[in-house]
Amino acid sequence: MVSEIGFGAWAIGGGAMIGKTAIGWGEADDNESVKAINAALDEGINFFDTADIYGLGHSEKLLGKTIGKNKEVIIATKCGNVSRNDQFTVDYSKEYLVQACEASLKRLQRDVIDYYQLHSAKVNQLEKWECIDAMNLLQQQGKIKYWGLSLPTFDPEAEATFLMEKNIGNGFQLVLNLINQKALPLIKQAAENGYGIIARMPLQFGLLTGKFDAESNFAENDHRKKRLSKEVIEKSSGALEPIFKLCDTYQINKTQLALSYILSYPEVSTIIPGIRTEQHVRDNTSGLIKLDAADMQMIEEYGKNDSAELMELIKSLG
Numbered sequence: 001m002v003s004e005i006g007f008g009a010w011a012i013g014g015g016a017m018i019g020k021t022a023i024g025w026g027e028a029d030d031n032e033s034v035k036a037i038n039a040a041l042d043e044g045i046n047f048f049d050t051a052d053i054y055g056l057g058h059s060e061k062l063l064g065k066t067i068g069k070n071k072e073v074i075i076a077t078k079c080g081n082v083s084r085n086d087q088f089t090v091d092y093s094k095e096y097l098v099q100a101c102e103a104s105l106k107r108l109q110r111d112v113i114d115y116y117q118l119h120s121a122k123v124n125q126l127e128k129w130e131c132i133d134a135m136n137l138l139q140q141q142g143k144i145k146y147w148g149l150s151l152p153t154f155d156p157e158a159e160a161t162f163l164m165e166k167n168i169g170n171g172f173q174l175v176l177n178l179i180n181q182k183a184l185p186l187i188k189q190a191a192e193n194g195y196g197i198i199a200r201m202p203l204q205f206g207l208l209t210g211k212f213d214a215e216s217n218f219a220e221n222d223h224r225k226k227r228l229s230k231e232v233i234e235k236s237s238g239a240l241e242p243i244f245k246l247c248d249t250y251q252i253n254k255t256q257l258a259l260s261y262i263l264s265y266p267e268v269s270t271i272i273p274g275i276r277t278e279q280h281v282r283d284n285t286s287g288l289i290k291l292d293a294a295d296m297q298m299i300e301e302y303g304k305n306d307s308a309e310l311m312e313l314i315k316s317l318g
Helices: 030-042 053-067 094-108 123-128 132-139 157-166 186-192 228-240 246-250 254-263 279-284 295-304 310-317
Strands: 047-051 075-078 082-084 087-090 115-118 142-148 171-175 196-200
Touching: 030 053, 030 196, 047 082, 053 075, 053 094, 053 171, 075 094, 094 132, 115 132, 115 171, 123 157, 132 142, 142 157, 142 196, 157 171, 157 186, 171 186, 186 196, 228 310, 246 254, 254 279
Parallel strands: 047 075, 075 115, 115 142, 142 171, 171 196
Antiparallel strands: 082 087
């Protein structure tokens, strides 16, 4: 059983770089991160999602130091994304994944990983079966309890279908938010087949909080500098105006609306907004409601039609 709101631990990894590529969210204060983790526990959050690439291991280390010995906490991590020779690459070989699991266990200060995920494996990598053999072996050895797949941001169906057709794995991590609803067609099917669903990017890197404008700037070691361009921020402001009118209807803010939309799908197991401060914990756990069916339908119609141009722009930026 997992809390409906989880703790997305990418940002607490800090402003890591691979060569000239930012893979973090800018600098993070470890003391503030630890406070946020403890505040999350106080609010009833029991699910923490990280990856070995976040902060090049730093996110896992922080979680290990703070909650690694807490057996009531569920920790999910990911493998397969790698930094080699100042280049971002992937490795889904059986040998590497077994080694990666051992390294993650050490950083997390755990004997077993509750939920282990292939970070972004594509169908051609799954078809080689090495990564699946690795997961099965790690499960047999008692190193992991369950395993799943973190699906592509814009085209999640092929990899999800591969696992479901072969009845392997236990869950999917997928993008679902007010803008990106590409995964909607598969979440019901996945849930019916017994797969847990983690919804990531619920706030589209903070875009859906309404806190950014055309003057917002991001540090060089913050991946949002590339992804949240001025054009994206300006286009989203106008495009989302009809949806954000619901904030007045429900007397909630934009963050609460964005999260409530996702929670209104019963198939979703947990949502993992990025958290790195105590205030983020409060922002992401308060005022959440179930939206009316008519409003859900309106948002889905927007996702099918009105968000197309904005989605293409976001996709073009990576």
